[in-house]
Amino acid sequence: MGYFKAILFCVFVAFGGFLFGYDIGVISGCLIMPDFINRFGEPTGPGGAMELSSSRQSLITSLLSAGTFVGALAQALTADSLGRRASIAFWAIVFTIGVAIQAGTTYSLAQIVFGRFFAGLGVGAMSAIVPLYNGEASPKRIRGALLALYQVLIVTGLFISYCIDLGTSNLSGSASWRVPVGIQMAWGLILLSAVAVLPESPRHLLGKQKAEQARRAIAMLNNVPMNDPLVQEEMDELSEAIREENEGGKNGWIECFSHRNKLYWRTINGMMLQFIQQLNGQNFYYYYGDTFFRSAGSALSPYVIQVILGGVSVVGTIPGMYVVEKWGRRRALLIGAVWQAICAIIVGLVGHFTLAPDNTPLDQLTPRNQAGGKAFIAFAIIHVFAFNVFWGPVPWVYLGESFPLRVRPKSIALGSATNWIWNFLLGFFSPNIAAKIGSLITLIFFGMLIFGVVYVYLLVPETKGLSLEEVDEMYRSGVKPWNSSKWEPSSVHFKRLQSKEGTFAGQTTRRGNEREAELDSNLDREPVNEKSQATRPTDGA
Template sequence: MLNGKAILFCAFVAFGGFLFGYDIGVISGCLIMDDFVKRFGTSNGSGGFVLDANRQSIITSLLSAGTFIGALGQAFTADRFGRKRSITLWSAIFTVGVVIQTASRHSIAQLSVGRFIAGLGVGAMSAIVPLYNGETAPKAIRGTLIVLYQLQIITGIFISYVIDLATHSIPNSASWRVPVGLQMVWGLFLIVGSLFLPDSPRYLLGLKREADARRSIASVNGVDIEHSIVDETIAELSVAIREENEGGKATWLECFSTRNMLWKRTLNGMMLQFIQQLNGQNFYYYYGDTFFQSAGTSLNPFVIQVILGGVSLAATIPALRLIETWGRRRSLILGAILEAICAIIAGLVGHFLVPPGASANPTPRNKQGGDVMIAFAVLHLFSYSLFWGPTPWVYLGESFPLRVRPKAIALGSATNWLWNFLLSFFSPRIAARIGPLILMIFFGMLIFGAVFVYLFIPETKGLSLEEIDELYRAHVKPWNSTNWKPSPKHIDAQPSMGQRFTMEKSSREEQSIN
């Protein structure tokens, strides 16, 4: 059974994803709020103001630039100060960035610096929270937290859309300061929540503080310090730490070595993150309000964003189940095909049936085209949230041996943030030139993604880390991996880490007696 601290732990871990998702969504609505455009845009020459593509890209992309640096920087603070205190530190940095943004009056430089600083915290949290979870979570909930993290990202996006809808008509700066400033509450929640969490038992064991590690495990699991769960967890962590230290400290270059086909596994993880970012979903999340203003639809663009967010949230919930029933390969290939169909239809309809300036002079023809474009945008995001949203993260978390897992996951995460930054920076510039045809770029990437998964990504559903190692060493063709079975030694004879630790401990005790 899970005690109150374990429940608090689950809520805290999931909220790290909420933080990221909320920031993605909230800026999308701000970009078309009248007061925001007036303060941070430029004069259009006729008494009004406009937020051009260059300013949009600066405002949105600076957060992603910060996340990339933060994701790498956390590796140093997590080892130096511990996981728990590192979470507190980066949450505080995020909150400072939000304060700077909220206090901005007319300076786009101040707003952008605030988003960069907030991005440092978001990026660091995106790496620290899963790391802390993997080292601390009770076994009963550890397996579902990867997809749950993605679910909370989508929840954050949806809530931000709802708040933007509620405040956008306020005729002053409160229209955007309220949704942006609310992030201070999210940051304070993380700071305060971290104070009630035990530190990572793996981190404590690495410092040879076994007594503290035992108390941490017992607290999270709601059991006595002498309980068998505590002994088993200590055993597994001790073996894992010893295996990671064999042959000296693992280097970054080892992730690309030929040992156990690590180079292929690392590149697969990085490529899936790259393809995920170029699915097209973040274009809608970042610039959906602006994009749909030109669709000639009668719907309020803020209402459209709420619909998109709600659909994404609804689609992510069944992904918790489908990831284990459908498998990784099938989910990725099917998702890429469905999204590609949506992208090409929305792109061509938007280009040929929604001429530029449709929002200023909507006609029945423009409205019909705009409605079709929005409908397929909704289907696009539904397919993404069901398949490509969670699956690359699941694959990244289960595809590497213990020795290099932190570094290999960091490389995949950094790839995600890098392309998130490039997409948010260049998308408005590209869309300003070619309009809805930007969706054809995503169409091409999705077709490439389906082919790449078929040729290079093996099925890892239901396999242990040892069995995944065997799968790669056996050079099984990815298209044959779904029916591949591990050798009997991995099915019946392979002892768990806890069993190996216990046997080794017993052997040492017998030797000392003799």
């Protein structure tokens, strides 16, 4: 029960990911609804039927991504000035206003586009605030799983939107699209209640010299009385870390790329993991899977195909929360990239050599086409499943736990903004690329996944089981990424804690009690970190 409140608060904040997933899914369904096309499309000729051209589709979908890019960067200002809690509420209001603008339109394409941009500001801001708050509020032993909640809520929102689109697709008139779009105002109002229920981040409060409020927040997050020794120990640790950070003077965007504490390496890693994540290939299936599945001989409606992909995504995130803590960040990324690369190359080659040309009637498919189509669909679904186990949650986990307090909002904002700009570019250019090379587009994703294996192995260290302050210590130590899973905080510090508190102290290190004997033998070989001896890593860090 000690972590119950922290888990509850982090689940609540992770609902910001639901906005992201729901909006992506709901608009893809609206684009093929007859009433939506009649209102916002253009005539094919004099007296001809209305159609939603590819340029208008790109405009409607991409303006959300443009807004999310701006929102992800802008939240760094509100997170520091207003605080994490008030910032969540502020951007929830912005998102709700954007949804209301969309739902209130009749025939104005400009209003739809502007509303999506405005809503995108809130979605983008949430994509950065969620890992920021959850990274600071989570107990370190379950921080990876709680940060992975963001991906869980993304795909849950995606799945729910597909189900609602399926349910409203047969409604007459504008209700077919107004209902799934307008219901998003309820999601925004849920997050708006954050001010009433969430404690502020203790790290932010201490950074603003609000020690008593920080003490209260630590006690609430760890579900202990304010006079519990754990509260004072974490206060001491955070105060020392903030004091050291403040010695560097005023922080700014440029500092995110400075050599101080290897910040340039950490910021670039956060941005690169988001870049590779977006070019994994999964979003291509989300956006255009119905088209490719039809070419593979599927007779299912686009809405049913979307529901299947959404369901597979939700199922994949469940083991993903276990994997990120059990296997660690590096191992999950490496295995996931190899797994998805295999799927991508099979989908690309099978699709290119066995599928029938587009628009071929189902009764004219050869046995070769049918067999290839089954393999195509199967490995596409496996690809989407693997993404949600590995590369879906882990880059967000890494983003939430890799930066010191003074630059954390800005560095996370840069990583989130990178995610959104590549989300926009993928959605904007993929249709034209796929029109020219068909399923071979997945070979581009194959190449990116192989690049991801190399990048992660050489440059991404393991952060599993470390407090945010210990992550700083690890980067300062200069440990090589491929050796980082064996790295421990100061052995002398660990020994002092163990003699003071017994086996409990052993639980606060990456490998715990089973490492006691090995740590004893390493005392003469590992350097002593004098500053770390003054503080105690706690479960609330």
